[in-house]
Amino acid sequence: MALVEIRNVYKSFKREAQTVDVYSGLSMDFEEGSYTALMGPSGSGKSTLLNLIAGLDKPTSGTVRVEGSEVSSMTSAQLAPWRARTIGFVFQSYNLLPVLTAHQNVELPLLLTNLGKKERAERTEIALGVVGLADRMDHFPRQLSGGQEQRVAIARAIVADPTLILLDEPTGQLDSKSSEEVLELLRRLNDEFHKTIMIVTHDAKAADRAKAVLHLEKGVLLERSQLSGAGVAT
Amino acid sequence: MKIPFVYNLRSVTQRPVSTALTALGIGLVVAVFVAMLALANGFIAALTKTGSADNVLLLRRGSDSELSSGIPREAINIIGASPHIATGADGRPLMSPETYIVINIPRIGGDAFAVANVVARGVSDKAFEVRRNIKIIEGRRFTSGQSEICVGAKLAGRFNNVNVGDVLRFSNRDWKVVCRFTADGSSFESEIWGENEQFQGVFRGNVFQDVAFRLKDPAGFEEAKRAFLADQRLQVDAHRESDFYADQSQLLGNILRFLAIMITSIMAVGAVFGAVNTMYAAVSSRTPEIAVLLTLGFPPRSVLASFLAESAVIAFIGGIIGCLLALPINGVVTSTTNWASFSEIAFAFRVTPQLLAAGLLFAVVMGLVGGFFPARRASRLPVIEALR
Ligand SMILES: Nc1ncnc2c1ncn2[C@@H]1O[C@H](COP(=O)(O)OP(=O)(O)OP(=O)(O)O)[C@@H](O)[C@H]1O
Ligand SMILES: [Mg+2]
Numbered sequence: 371m372a373l374v375e376i377r378n379v380y381k382s383f384k385r386e387a388q389t390v391d392v393y394s395g396l397s398m399d400f401e402e403g404s405y406t407a408l409m410g411p412s413g414s415g416k417s418t419l420l421n422l423i424a425g426l427d428k429p430t431s432g433t434v435r436v437e438g439s440e441v442s443s444m445t446s447a448q449l450a451p452w453r454a455r456t457i458g459f460v461f462q463s464y465n466l467l468p469v470l471t472a473h474q475n476v477e478l479p480l481l482l483t484n485l486g487k488k489e490r491a492e493r494t495e496i497a498l499g500v501v502g503l504a505d506r507m508d509h510f511p512r513q514l515s516g517g518q519e520q521r522v523a524i525a526r527a528i529v530a531d532p533t534l535i536l537l538d539e540p541t542g543q544l545d546s547k548s549s550e551e552v553l554e555l556l557r558r559l560n561d562e563f564h565k566t567i568m569i570v571t572h573d574a575k576a577a578d579r580a581k582a583v584l585h586l587e588k589g590v591l592l593e594r595s596q597l598s599g600a601g602v603a604t
Numbered sequence: 605m606k607i608p609f610v611y612n613l614r615s616v617t618q619r620p621v622s623t624a625l626t627a628l629g630i631g632l633v634v635a636v637f638v639a640m641l642a643l644a645n646g647f648i649a650a651l652t653k654t655g656s657a658d659n660v661l662l663l664r665r666g667s668d669s670e671l672s673s674g675i676p677r678e679a680i681n682i683i684g685a686s687p688h689i690a691t692g693a694d695g696r697p698l699m700s701p702e703t704y705i706v707i708n709i710p711r712i713g714g715d716a717f718a719v720a721n722v723v724a725r726g727v728s729d730k731a732f733e734v735r736r737n738i739k740i741i742e743g744r745r746f747t748s749g750q751s752e753i754c755v756g757a758k759l760a761g762r763f764n765n766v767n768v769g770d771v772l773r774f775s776n777r778d779w780k781v782v783c784r785f786t787a788d789g790s791s792f793e794s795e796i797w798g799e800n801e802q803f804q805g806v807f808r809g810n811v812f813q814d815v816a817f818r819l820k821d822p823a824g825f826e827e828a829k830r831a832f833l834a835d836q837r838l839q840v841d842a843h844r845e846s847d848f849y850a851d852q853s854q855l856l857g858n859i860l861r862f863l864a865i866m867i868t869s870i871m872a873v874g875a876v877f878g879a880v881n882t883m884y885a886a887v888s889s890r891t892p893e894i895a896v897l898l899t900l901g902f903p904p905r906s907v908l909a910s911f912l913a914e915s916a917v918i919a920f921i922g923g924i925i926g927c928l929l930a931l932p933i934n935g936v937v938t939s940t941t942n943w944a945s946f947s948e949i950a951f952a953f954r955v956t957p958q959l960l961a962a963g964l965l966f967a968v969v970m971g972l973v974g975g976f977f978p979a980r981r982a983s984r985l986p987v988i989e990a991l992r
Contacts, residue, residue, distance in 0.1 A: 417992075421988050424899070426899060426987050426988050426991075427988050446904070447903070450898075450901050450902065450903040450904075451901060451903070452901075453899070453900075453901040454900065454901025454902075455901075457899075457901075459899050459900075461896075461991060464892035464893070464895075464896065464991075465896060466896075467611060467893050467896065467897075468618075468893075469610075469611060469614035469615050469618060470608075470610070470611060470614070474608065474610070474611075478608075478897075478900055478902075479900050479901065481606065481607075481608065482900070482901050482902065526900075
């Protein structure tokens with residue numbers, strides 16, 4: 371059984387009179403420990419796919435399963451704690467709460483666990499250490515560079531040790547040097563810590579770092595470049 | 605499960621101006637609320653403190669105020685023989701047959717028509733023992749058989765010729781002011797006291813209005829009352845002195861309280877709208893942050909609680925401002941007409957700790973009410989729309 375199973379998913383958005391069909395019968399699997407880049411033109415449904423996997427949105431029909439649980443049929447009351455345990459999400463921007471320090475931002479997901487204060491602090495420091503920002507713990511987001519902000523966001527995405535890390539264009543607003551730092555970090559998380567990662571990106575260099583690349587176009591899986599291991603389409 | 609409170613505290617400090625204005629709006633409401641209730645409180649306290657629980661006031665049967673009461677001289681001896689009355693050090697009963705009349709005296713700084721009703725109470729020499737709250741702060745007691753009076757401390761500064769050594773003219777006679785007394789802030793401080801026999805002569809013939817006495821057994825009020833009601837020679841009603849004066853404050857006290865709540869409720873609507881506005885602005889400017897919290901797995905009710913707490917904090921700051929604004933009014937003396945005696949009674953605004961606590965609570969309630977709909981909007985934020 372694959373970690374993520376997407377089966378015959380239809381997704382359409384209704385806006386006033388118009389209906390946009392994003393997916394018409396999409397099926398694919400993502401294995402545990404895989405590192406997959408999702409590419410494709412704007413509007414092809416990349417963000418929608420991540421949202422469906424994270425339970426932020428529901429398919430019009432079809433099922434999305436993560437670790438065997440059917441995300442697509444959970445209630446919103448079930449989804450919040452499930453998401454806290456299972457998903458680490460990183461967006462293109464607006465990731466951090468500006469009034470909280472790096473440490474406080476990273477600690478947020480741990481507040482949803484029943485860890486004590488001391489243990490939370492330890493884990494937070496470890497996560498910030500992994501992304502190389504242990505010395506910036508007490509800095510506020512505005513005191514950090516864009517690349518550092520994204521690394522804090524990644525620290526927050528991994529701190530509660532979720533099953534799956536989803537990143538939606540995390541390097542979209544970064545210069546090439548900062549992008550490089552973030553991509554290096556993701557590679558290391560996959561190699562050393564065996565984290566399952568899915569990254570949406572427009573940047574071919576970013577995609578190269580992944581172990582598999584999926585190309586979406588108009589909601590259809592066009593091609594798949596297998597670099598090493600994961601990312602199997604069915 | 606909780607979104608850390610420092611998130612809200614720091615967010616509030618990010619927009620100091622709108623926070624300050626909202627807090628100030630709530631603060632003004634709280635200030636008015638506290639001030640008006642302090643007025644009602646002061647009035648009620650003045651009358652409640654007038655009587656003591658172990659004193660009894662005898663009035664003519666059926667009469668509900670001292671003004672309309674009358675007890676003939678013959679009855680006084682019968683009353684004085686009652687075993688329920690405590691005796692003084694000299695072996696005589698601790699009782700004071702009193703005359704009670706309202707006189708007109710001119711106010712300070714007013715024209716010839718600016719007069720006010722003041723109670724002139726004629727008392728026996730035992731009155732100062734029966735009423736334990738009376739303290740002479742200047743001069744000496746009036747002497748029996750002389751045209752001498754003592755004036756309550758709250759009359760000073762509001763009327764002419766009420767200082768020790770002055771001569772006050774009323775009822776076609778000159779009265780020498782020989783002392784000034786306090787009475788624990790009670791309504792006695794707004795009265796003029798003289799000897800009952802002196803006042804009776806110029807006022808009301810051979811009748812007293814009431815008899816005040818100390819109970820021999822402080823717990824024996826009911827028994828004493830029964831005995832006085834059963835005595836067919838007397839046509840009197842017995843009232844516990846503390847209850848009697850407290851009852852006088854009921855009507856006006858309740859009206860003042862009602863007005864306080866009415867007026868501040870109306871003002872509160874305005875302040876709540878201010879809070880609603882501020883919180884809607886806060887929610888919409890922090891849409892991406894709320895979306896992040898929700899994607900992290902914070903349940904909607906945590907988001908709701910977080911924004912409610914934020915609104916409550918702003919309101920609480922407002923409450924503190926309001927209390928600070930209202931505090932200086934504590935102790936300020938004002939006056940009103942006591943409807944039971946048609947005379948003027950001066951009393952001080954009373955800002956009590958309970959009242960301040962009520963003001964703060966009121967502020968927080970305004971904050972919660974004003975914050976509710978914005979907080980609910982935040983908790984129901986459509987996450988994917990917010991992140992697009
Ligand atoms: N909430 C929504 N309401 C209406 N239409 C939507 C909504 N979300 C997505 N869509 C539509 O669905 C399609 C896929 O959107 P999606 O955001 O998944 O694309 P994307 O591949 O992430 O594009 P981009 O590279 O620009 O981020 C687009 O046509 C978009 O307009
Ligand atoms: Mg997108």
